[in-house]
Amino acid sequence: MIAMKNLAAIILNCTSRCNLNCYYCAAKEFTDELDRNSIEKILNSTIELKTYYLMIAGGEPLLRSDIYDILDHANKLGLVIILMSNGTLINKYIAKKLKDIGVDAVRLTLDSTEEYKIDKIKGSGAYRKILMAINYLNHEGIGVNLNIPISYDNINEIEQFLNFAINNNIRTLRFSPIIKKDLNVEICEILLRQILVLHEKYNENISYIDYEPINELDEFYEVLGNLRCTGGRMLLNVNPDGSITKCPYVRRSLGNIKENELKEIWIKSYFNTKSSSICEVMKINLAVLLGNIVYNVKEVSIETIRKVVSAWYFMIKGKEEYCLRDLPLWYINLR
Ligand code: SF4
Numbered sequence: 246m247i248a249m250k251n252l253a254a255i256i257l258n259c260t261s262r263c264n265l266n267c268y269y270c271a272a273k274e275f276t277d278e279l280d281r282n283s284i285e286k287i288l289n290s291t292i293e294l295k296t297y298y299l300m301i302a303g304g305e306p307l308l309r310s311d312i313y314d315i316l317d318h319a320n321k322l323g324l325v326i327i328l329m330s331n332g333t334l335i336n337k338y339i340a341k342k343l344k345d346i347g348v349d350a351v352r353l354t355l356d357s358t359e360e361y362k363i364d365k366i367k368g369s370g371a372y373r374k375i376l377m378a379i380n381y382l383n384h385e386g387i388g389v390n391l392n393i394p395i396s397y398d399n400i401n402e403i404e405q406f407l408n409f410a411i412n413n414n415i416r417t418l419r420f421s422p423i424i425k426k427d428l429n430v431e432i433c434e435i436l437l438r439q440i441l442v443l444h445e446k447y448n449e450n451i452s453y454i455d456y457e458p459i460n461e462l463d464e465f466y467e468v469l470g471n472l473r474c475t476g477g478r479m480l481l482n483v484n485p486d487g488s489i490t491k492c493p494y495v496r497r498s499l500g501n502i503k504e505n506e507l508k509e510i511w512i513k514s515y516f517n518t519k520s521s522s523i524c525e526v527m528k529i530n531l532a533v534l535l536g537n538i539v540y541n542v543k544e545v546s547i548e549t550i551r552k553v554v555s556a557w558y559f560m561i562k563g564k565e566e567y568c569l570r571d572l573p574l575w576y577i578n579l580r
Pocket of ligand 1 (some may be wrong): 491527567569
């Protein structure tokens with residue numbers, strides 16, 4: 246008998262509506278909003294499926310009039326709730342409400358550190374509204390994480406993003422190359438190289454989990470190379486039309502919550518998803534990529550490389566499955 250793991254995380258794209266119109270947004274492919282019944286069905290199945298994380302995304306989830314009821318229900322089920330928002334609607338009352346209702350973290354997207362660039366992508370005044378949202382969330386003690394879509398337009402701003410994060414009490418930065426537009430080996434290589442350089446330069450500001458130094462880099466490459474995509478097995482993504490996919494970036498539908506129970510869709514997906522060590526959307530061998538960078542990066546001392554790689558190793562060791570776009574390699578956690 247095959248032992249099944251739990252469905253550790255669900256991404257719930259509860260609406261396709263948004264008050265902004267970012268050019269890279271995947272929600273634009275949908276015109277629907279998930280009905281409340283379907284959402285309740287999903288939330289109620291999380292107990293049996295032993296789900297731990299619920300990422301509430303959109304469109305802009307805060308546009309739903311019933312969003313606080315949804316969040317409240319999720320909180321009562323004991324889920325760790327991460328709200329993904331564009332931030333422009335968060336005022337001090339909403340920040341307080343999110344805190345009172347038990348939202349654990351808010352993930353905001355930041356395209357640039359420059360006001361005119363953000364306003365060009367998100368509309369006039371967006372930068373200031375995002376800054377205010379960060380202040381309100383900080384005031385309430387809700388952790389703010391930044392999702393940074395990386396393209397050739399902002400690849401030179403990596404250090405500025407880190408400084409922005411340090412100055413604004415951000416907990417985590419997650420860098421992520423934009424799919425279709427600029428997701429290729431070159432941009433991943435530039436990004437990883439810069440992340441390593443920042444580890445050297447901002448060592449004091451960066452938080453590292455307790456780790457023991459590893460002796461051989463090859464140990465890390467081996468663990469990295471053996472990791473399997475988690476999508477469809479420990480992660481499911483629910484779209485605003487009720488269709489379910491292995492992750493937000495793969496469009497192939499595994500079923501629809503309006504027609505089937507989540508558990509049924511998950512079990513079928515679990516057995517049918519061929520787990521792969523290469524991400525279906527990224528199509529990059531990370532172990533090879535990182536190996537090339539580590540051997541060639543001249544600006545970073547061997548001590549820093551050892552420290553960073555050891556910390557990464559401790560975060561992923563023992564895991565067989567991990568989303569390769571969500572690996573600690575792409576994150577910087579701040580003190
Ligand atoms: S590894 Fe790739 S395909 Fe798998 S869940 Fe992550 S982004 Fe999706």
